[in-house]
Amino acid sequence: MANPAGLPFDNSYIKLPERFYARLAPTPVAAPRLVKLNRALAFQLGLDPEVLASPEGVEMLAGNLVAPGSEPIALAYAGHQFGNFVPQLGDGRAILLGEVIDRGGQRRDIQLKGSGRTPFSRGGDGRAAVGPVLREYIVSEAMAALNIPTTRSLAAVTTGEPIWRDGELPGAVLTRVASSHIRVGTFQFFAARGDSEALRLLADHVIARHYPEARDSDQPYRVLFERVIARQASLVAKWLLVGFIHGVMNTDNCSIAGETIDYGPCAFMDAYNPETVFSSIDQQGRYAYAHQPSIAHWNLARFGETLLPLLAEDSDAALAIANEVLPSFRGHYVEALIGGLRAKLGLTTEQEEDAELAQAFLNALTDGQADFTLAFRRLGDAAVDPAADATVRSLFESKPEAFDAWAVRWRQRLEAEPMDGAARKAAMDAVNPVYIPRNHRVEAALTAAAEREDYAPFEELLTVLAKPYEARPEFAAYEEPPPPDQRVYRTFCGT
Numbered sequence: 478m479a480n481p482a483g484l485p486f487d488n489s490y491i492k493l494p495e496r497f498y499a500r501l502a503p504t505p506v507a508a509p510r511l512v513k514l515n516r517a518l519a520f521q522l523g524l525d526p527e528v529l530a531s532p533e534g535v536e537m538l539a540g541n542l543v544a545p546g547s548e549p550i551a552l553a554y555a556g557h558q559f560g561n562f563v564p565q566l567g568d569g570r571a572i573l574l575g576e577v578i579d580r581g582g583q584r585r586d587i588q589l590k591g592s593g594r595t596p597f598s599r600g601g602d603g604r605a606a607v608g609p610v611l612r613e614y615i616v617s618e619a620m621a622a623l624n625i626p627t628t629r630s631l632a633a634v635t636t637g638e639p640i641w642r643d644g645e646l647p648g649a650v651l652t653r654v655a656s657s658h659i660r661v662g663t664f665q666f667f668a669a670r671g672d673s674e675a676l677r678l679l680a681d682h683v684i685a686r687h688y689p690e691a692r693d694s695d696q697p698y699r700v701l702f703e704r705v706i707a708r709q710a711s712l713v714a715k716w717l718l719v720g721f722i723h724g725v726m727n728t729d730n731c732s733i734a735g736e737t738i739d740y741g742p743c744a745f746m747d748a749y750n751p752e753t754v755f756s757s758i759d760q761q762g763r764y765a766y767a768h769q770p771s772i773a774h775w776n777l778a779r780f781g782e783t784l785l786p787l788l789a790e791d792s793d794a795a796l797a798i799a800n801e802v803l804p805s806f807r808g809h810y811v812e813a814l815i816g817g818l819r820a821k822l823g824l825t826t827e828q829e830e831d832a833e834l835a836q837a838f839l840n841a842l843t844d845g846q847a848d849f850t851l852a853f854r855r856l857g858d859a860a861v862d863p864a865a866d867a868t869v870r871s872l873f874e875s876k877p878e879a880f881d882a883w884a885v886r887w888r889q890r891l892e893a894e895p896m897d898g899a900a901r902k903a904a905m906d907a908v909n910p911v912y913i914p915r916n917h918r919v920e921a922a923l924t925a926a927a928e929r930e931d932y933a934p935f936e937e938l939l940t941v942l943a944k945p946y947e948a949r950p951e952f953a954a955y956e957e958p959p960p961p962d963q964r965v966y967r968t969f970c971g972t
């Protein structure tokens with residue numbers, strides 16, 4: 478029989494032992510309707526968008542039809558949630574349909590999220606509401622366009638079934654694509670059970686799939702730890718450089734492949750303040766913007782603990798290795814952050830005092846309650862023409878003079894590396910986005926879709942965010958921070 482959804486599945490995770498997952502099909506829904514298909518991503522994956530958009534394709538994206546070659550499973554994992562260990566979480570509302578090899582030769586997971594209950598659902602209904610599904614779609618695709626490693630969104634389907642949260646909401650299913658869905662929490666699941674055999678199988682699977690360079694080392698698990706640390710350090714630096722706040726950096730939401738995963742109450746900052754927290758469930762501010770590097774480090778320490786039985790036979794020796802490797806996080810992180818800040822400030826050479834110059838700018842942003850994204854973007858204009866200083870200055874609403882003193886230092890520093898102004902601006906514009914998924918825009922798009930079935934604002938927002946570095950006059954309004962009455966102070970998981 479021909480594969481109706483045209484998906485050339487090539488599944489590897491299912492070859493791991495049965496205790497790694499539960500086999501089950503998604504739960505069918507009443508009336509699936511495709512509300513968004515990511516045709517460009519479908520193409521990258523080697524899939525035919527027309528087939529995915531066909532009635533059979535939509536049935537598959539809704540979980541009503543299991544395509545040939547798909548071997549649906551819910552993955553087992555554990556995790557620290559807000560610091561507390563939960564020995565069993567797992568895919569409570571997600572099902573991995575299978576894996577495909579994309580046009581670049583990379584293995585990618587294709588997963589449905591919101592596809593019904595699984596043995597890991599605990600008290601949950603296994604479903605997702607259309608708002609959070611579209612939020613994940615928008616923000617994950619925006620992250621990809623910002624060149625930040627992330628899971629992707631292939632499709633969104635509404636189910637025609639209501640779900641119950643604080644009230645009745647339209648249900649939806651997201652098709653998520655990831656390099657893999659293996660998390661720190663996956664390792665923790667087996668470590669908590671003292672299952673060293675499973676740990677070794679999992680680590681070998683991860684090495685083969687994500688870190689093949691580790692295989693040639695005489696200490697492959699040490700190299701694995703080093704590489705995961707390096708990718709997470711680079712990832713979190715990239716988040717900070719665009720003002721992104723993940724919101725739920727639990728170890729079960731920390732990808733071993735180093736991708737941003739699980740978009741819940743995530744948000745981008747408007748006015749810069751390092752203590753910013755949006756998530757309604759993060760009452761202690763554990764996952765505040767500026768805490769993200771130290772939380773990533775903490776999560777990686779938990780990962781290192783799970784690797785101990787693999788690092789050396791002797792437990793003291795294993796601990797010594799883990800303790801030797803873990804501190805490398807800081808070096809990778811600082812290098813990625815400072816390198817990124819230099820580029821954002823238009824610097825092409827390295828000087829000792831650059832970190833201090835960058836920090837002084839951030840401090841001025843805080844004092845001035847300036848918009849993070851616009852301040853960096855407009856600085857590019859000031860690099861060509863000092864007359865544009867006035868525009869940058871005006872962003873520092875509560876303390877414009879904080880910018881003046883800093884601008885003098887910045888110009889002195891620029892003199893140390895002569896460069897054509899237009900070229901410098903072009904380099905800055907390539908790293909300082911003009912469009913980010915501002916919360917008020919995201920909220921407006923979700924409300925229109927969920928309450929009025931009006932997908933036009935969602936579509937337009939996606940169009941804007943697909944080219945975040947390219948200013949387009951017709952979308953000038955999307956550059957703007959929210960007016961006071963549209964500011965979003967709290968975001969919700971919607972789970």
Ligand code: AMP
Binds near residue numbers: 730
């Ligand atoms: P999250 O906060 O989305 O990362 O989810 C944490 C855990 O709760 C994971 O094990 C999820 O699978 C599970 N979960 C979240 N929402 C639901 C739901 N509606 N039904 C069942 N399980 C869920």
Ligand code: MG
Binds near residue numbers: 729730739
């Ligand atoms: Mg999660």
